[in-house]
Amino acid sequence: MKVLIVGLGSIANKHIVSILKLDPHAEIYALRHNFNNITKEGVTDIYSINEIPAHLDFIIVSNPSSEHFKTVQLLIDLNVPLFIEKPLFINLKGHQELLKEIARKNILTYVACNLRFHPIITYLKEEFNKRKPLEYNVYCGSYLPDWRPNSDYRENYSAKKELGGGVHFDLIHEIDYTMYLLGNPLTVQSYQSKKSPLEIDSADVAHYVLEYEQSSVFITLNYYRKTPKRAIELVWEDSVWYVDLLKNEIVSSGNEIIFSQPFNIVETYDLQMAYFLKCLENKSVTMNDIEEGIKTLKICLNE
Template identity: 45%
Template sequence: MRVLIIGLGSIARKHIDALKIIDKSLIIYALRSNQNAEIINGVINVYSFDDVYKLNLDFVILSNPTGLHFQSLNRLKELKLPLFIEKPLFDKTGKAEDLLVKNIITSNTPTYVACNLRFLDSIVKMKEIIQTERINEVNVYCGSYLPDWRPSVDFKTVYSANKDMGGGVHLDLIHELDYIYWIFGEPEQTKATFRNKSSLNITAYDYANYLWVYDAFAVNVVLNYFRKDAKRSLEVICESGTYYVDLLQNKISFNQKIFFESSQRIADTYPKQMDFFIHQVLQNKDNFNSIDQANKILKLCLAD
């Protein structure tokens, strides 16, 4: 395969590692904005979008900062190449974003927006379980400490901490909203609260709270950047009892007794996700989390 990457940061390198597992003859190109950009073993740098037309690519991975996605996609749509887009789709929504999404869909360009928790064994299992359960309440929590995400870098300089770069816990952790949408569907009503008043002292939101209301139950989602003892959980309270999913340990308890666990870790979902993209989205034209669905979830995320 011949793949172009736009945005060669830490998440892009996870996608590269996943690709190398799938295809040993992989050729990777990176579109760089700086002639003095770092040379990375196994990656061929290109410096002009005009050169991209000559590369005979199979698809493009878009993994630059979220605030640059609109500009990048507006240019990439000309290529009509399959797009693997790192979440979230954009940092805002509006008529221009909707029109771009419509144009990409109309061109029949295969798209996938990367939300890898859909490939975590415990989340997949819970999607199966709830089909036969009467649900009364759902609680979702994801809290971690932003300075620990990239220990070697001043956390206040990264896009996550900066609103004007498309950062914010609601966008970084859109994974939680994505898997709730995937499992339970679109809510009937929504409310959201955003804050950035914690001791982190950053411009982006470091706390988000969502209430999604469905016909027979409600989902409460809490996200934050300031919890030092990381926790990532899904609790589904049913008529039959309570399911508790520990996403970090990839296990499910029912009424406080473990009944499902997997050795898979979140890092292991990246190769699984990439394999799905190549074999189902590219080859079988599966619309799994296409740009259209991701745009709907983004609007729920931003409470637009």
């Protein structure tokens, strides 16, 4: 297997680990822009598009979100499958022309949203195929400075609006898995703002109200909660389920354990990469290609 990575940050390192678990002999190249960057063992650095090796199996786009659009534009001429880290883009400018070009070249694409492979989301997908909740409440909150404790949060892309920072982009997972479970909503209302004392210029809180034929959906996202919480509350006709994605547990209002199992978030990256490689092998369309990623982005931006 031969893979090119554009943007060798923390998320790219997770993907590298998953790739090497699946193929210990994979050849991995990283397109870098700074000769002073720290090298990574087992990864060959290149510094120009002219150095990109032939016969790549796929390319991972994991540079800052603000660079994704022009990076994809640059890479589509290579006619190589694209694994694009979320969020897909930070706006919708020029997306229709790009989609047409990708379709014309028949390039396989996948937008990486690893929480689709969380055991609880897998369980809920099966449950939602049988019935839909009356009410679906999502809450995801954590403290941005704790995300990367060895770096200054104020210097990270998450803190900078122009680089694609903002809680609605970073936590687009919650929008993505909601659409994965329930499909496209009938209507959307949203609100993004900066409320906390955090020294950032990006949005640190976002709220979404999505209307479905059978379900009302409320999503809350924030950067300022010091005790992390990632949860879903499902109101059914006959009971309420409390879904904890951090504990990997679902408990009913009657204290019945609906679902519980040991879990490590790393598993979602491994399962995601295995799924993508299977799609490559079978030459099959992915469940979250660039067209579906655009639909999620439209909800995120409410455009």
